[in-house]
Amino acid sequence: MRHGRWRFLLGALVPALVLHVVFVLSPYAQAFYLSLTDWTGVAGAAHYVGAGNYARLGGDTLFLDAVRNNAVMLLVVPAVTIGLGLFLASALHRGGRGSRGGSAYQIVYFFPQLLSLVVIAVLWGFVYNPNTGLLNSGLRAIGLGGLAHSWLAEPRFALVAVMAVLIWSSVGFYVVLFRAAIDAIPLELFEAAKLDGAGDWSSFRHVIFPLLRENVRVAFVYLGIAALDGFAVVQVMTVGPGGPDGATEVIGLSLYRNAFTYGRFGYASAMGVALFFATLTLALLALRSGREERHAL
C-alpha cells in the first residue's frame, strides 16, 4: 500500500516537475549563462566574455535612464495605487456594507483589470493626443486650455503620463482586494471604536489600516514588480518608444531593443539578470520588513 502510494505520488509529480524544469527553470538558467556571452541570437555559437556585459551596463546611458525611470516608478506607482485603493475601499465600506451603489462602483473600478494592458495603452494614447485627445479637449472645454500639453512628447510629463496609466489600470483590483479585507473585519471593532469617539479618520487609522497591513504588504510586492516592468505601456504608448530622449525608457524596453533590434542577446540577458536580482531584492525587503515589525509587536 505504502509502496503504491509513493508510485502514485511520483507519477503525479514528476511530469509536472519535468515541465517546470524544462520550460521555467532552464530558460532562467540559460539567461544566466547567456549574460556571460556575446550571443547574437542568430548564430549557434556564443563566446564567453565573462563579466563584460555587466561592466558595459554601467556606461550605457540609456540603460541608466531606464534604471532611473524604473526607480521613480517604484517609488510612486505602488504608493499612489495603494493610497487610492485604500481610500476608495474605505469610502465604499463607509457607504454601507452590501449597498447596491457600492458594488456598482466596485464593478466600475474593476473594469480596467478586464482589458489587456496593450488595449489600455492604445486607448490612453488617444486620450493623450495633443490635438484631438480627450484630456486636452476636456481642459479646453472647461476653459483651462492653458494647461493643455503635449503629454507624451514633453520630457517633464511623459513619465507622469505613463505612471498615471499604470495606476489607473491597477487601482481597481486593489480596491476590490482591500474592500474584501475590510469587510472581513468584525463589526464589533468598528462599533467599539465609535463608542470610544473615533471619527472616520481615526477608525481608518487605528482599525482598518493596522488590520490590513498584511494585504498592503503583499500589494506592495506585486505593484513593485509591476513598476519594475512597465514595458507594454511604454512600448505601445510613448514617443520613440521610450522617449522623448529616454524620458520613459524602462529596463524591459532596453532589454527588448538590445535583444531583438540590435541582436545583442548576451547583453540583453545581462539586463534581464540584473532586473531579476532587483525584483528579488525588492520582494525580500518588503517581506522581511514585515517580519521585523511583527517581532517588535
Next chain:
Amino acid sequence: MNSTTQARPYPNRRTLLKTAVSASIAAPLLGACVTSGGSDDSGAAAEGAPKTADNPLGVKADAPLEVVVFKGGYGDEYATRAEAQYAQKYPQAKIDHKGLQKVGEAMQPRFVAGNPPDVVDNTGAGRLDIATLVAAGQTGDLSDLLDAPALDQPGKKVRDTLLPGVVDDGTFGGKPVALNFTYTVWGLWYSKSFFAERGWQYPKTWAEMLTLCATIKKSGVAPWTYQGKYPEYLNDPLLSMAAKAGGLDLIKAVDNLEPGAWKQPGLVQAATAFAELAGKGYLLAGSEALSHTEAQAAWCQRKAAFIPCGSWLESEQKGVAPAGFDMVLGTVPAGGPSDRLPVTAVQAASSESFLVPTKATNPAGGREYLRILFSKASATAFAQANSTLPAVAGATDGLTLSSGLGSVRDAVTAAGADTFTYRFRTWYAPLAKAVDDATGELANKRISPADWSTRIQKAADALAKDTSVQKYTR
C-alpha cells in the same frame, strides 16, 4: 490574526543566496541548449549540378526548395508566382512556401539550429537585424547570381538590370549577401490639387521653402507636419539636405564613423535649417506626439502642406487620402548654391531583402529562385499589383501609374545616377537610435543644432571604439 501568519516561511538572505548559487551551478549545464546547433559546419548543401547556359547557377533539378517570404502590405502572391515559374522549369523539385508576418520570430530558431530555408525574405517589423546575421556568417554570397545572365533580358547580367544602389545596399564588407526587391525613395510629399488650388509652387531651394512656409502659415494651414512619435521620419529630409550640401564624401564620412563626421558643415547647416523650421512655428502643433497614422491623416485632411516620408506613403494612405488628393513626392530643396549634389538628387534605397542563408540545403536553387523573382516580367507584375517601385530598372515602363507612384518614378529618372543613401542605419542600429533621439529633441527646440551634432558625434565615437561591433566601410 498574527498567530497564523507567524509561521509562514519568509525568504531570507540565506535562502536567496542558496537559490542564486544553485542557479549559477545549474546554468552552464542547462545553458548549453540554445547555442548547441552551431558547431557542426558539415554543410548539408545539395551537390550542385553542372552549370550550363540554361542553368547558369547549377541547380539540381530534383532538390526541394523552401521559400519564406514576409506576407505584409504586398501580400505574397508575387513570390508564389515566381515559385510557379520555378516549378515549371524544375518540375521534379518540391517547393515549400511559407508566407509569414513575423519572419524574425520564426526564422531565429532555424538559423540558430543551422537548418534555415533556402530563401528568406527578411522584412517586416519583426525582421532579424541584417548586420547581426552577416556578422554571424549566416548570409550566403550572391556574387554568382549577380553575374548570371538575366532571365528575360538577353545579353544582360542580373546586376545590370537593377536600379542604382541596389547591389550596394545588399553588400556587406565587399560581399553581396542580400538582394532587395523594392525601391524606396524619400522626399517631401504634398497634394498637387491642394497646391494648385492655393497657387503654391513646390520650392527648389530652402530659402524658397521658408518663404512659402510663411505664406502657407498666413493662410491658416500648418506648413509641415511629421510623424513625431517616430522621429526617424524627420531625419530623412534632414540627412538628404546634408548629403546634397556635402556630397558623397559627407555620407561616406558618416557611414565610416570618421572622427568629426557629424560636425561637417553640411550636417550642421541642415540641422540649423530644421531647427529654424521648428523655431518659426512651421510645424503643425502637436506633431511631436503624433504617430505616423495620425500625422499622415492630418496631412490628408489638409491641416498641413508637407510631410516627409518614403515612397510607400501612397499605398499606406489608400482609403485615407480623399479622392483627387493627388499626392506627389517632391525632392528635398537645396540648401544653397554651393551644394555638391544637384537638387534633383534623391535619397533612395532598396528594401524587402532576400537572403540565401549560408546553411541552406539548396543554395543554388535559392539563387535561381531569386533570378526568376528579379526578372523584368515578375517585377512589372509586382509593380502593377502593389503600386510600388521594384528594384528592377524599367519595370514600370509602359504602365499607367497613379499620381504618387508616377512622381516617384519621375524623381528616380530625374535623379539619374545622383541617388544616395546612408548605410549607418542598417550597419549600426544603436547609432540610428541616437540620431533619432537627437533629431526629436532638435525639432522640439530642446537642443541646439550644435548640441545635435555634438551628441551624435559622441555616440558615433563610442561606437567606433567598441570592439564588439563589427565595422563596415564604403
